[in-house]
Amino acid sequence: MEHVFIDKKSKNVFILLHGTGGNEYDLVNVAEMIDKNTSILGIRGNVNEGGMNRFFKRFAPxxxxxxxxxxxxxxLVETIKELSNKYNFKLENVTVIGFSNGANIGLGMIQEFPSLINNYVLFSPDYINSDKGFSNLEGMNIFLSTSRNDTMVDFENIIKLLSKLKNENANLDIYYGLGHRIEHEALIDVKNWYTKILKK
Structure with a gap:
């Protein structure tokens, strides 16, 4: 998968997963607002939909x-494992940051590979595979930004998602915003959240 690695000489790494139509550079500024000292691995989605990069296919919005x-x-998980070896970082020091389509595949990672990475920031996700739950998320730190006014997401789905994450003992921080976007106030909260994560 196409990617960019920005080495800040830190053991900590942000893995960035863009939204529909984005690329591996899209969330670099977001990551640097959260912590300018953390190294960055931006990954481009493997699917092309009408010229737009995505992480998985859809039949319609x-x-x-x-x-x-x-x-x-x-x-994606195999790619992350390969790149962690290539760039010599440990997955225990990784925080995944995803927006929209990228946040959705981040949730797929949590569902399918719950022991792989402990820290996730999910901006405007949907609950894609809502028939599949989660298992044993104790010790996992998840910051989730969502909105009751997000026209691209069924909020009832999000309520179901949050309930399942809590039931599996994830350390869950929730930000309620105004739409399908990354808000400045959410970034301030993520910055504070991330500072606490590093101190654990």
Missing amino acids: GIYDLESYKNETNH
Whole structure:
């Protein structure tokens, strides 16, 4: 998968997963606002939809290809493992930051590989595979930004998602915003959240 690695000479690494139509550079400024000293690995989605980069296929907006979702989640995880070896960082020091489509495949990683990475920041996710739950998320730190006014997400789905994450004992911090976007106030909260994570 196409990617960029920005080495800040830190053991800590942000893995950035863009939204639909984005690329591996899209969230670099977001990451640097959270912590300018953490190294950055930006990854480009493997799927092209009408010229737009995505991490998995969909049949239409809000109607997802679950087979592609699972396959591309597996592919992303293998890519992350390979790149962690290439750039010599440990997955225990990684925080995944995803927006929209990138946040969705981040949730796929949590569902399918809960022991891989402990820290996730998910901006404007949807609950793609809502028939599949989560297992044993104790010790996992998740910051999730969502909105009751997000026209691209069914908020009832998000309520279901939050309940399942809590039931599996994830350390969950929730920011309620105004739409399908990354808000400045959310970034301030993430910065504070991340500072606490590093001190654990």
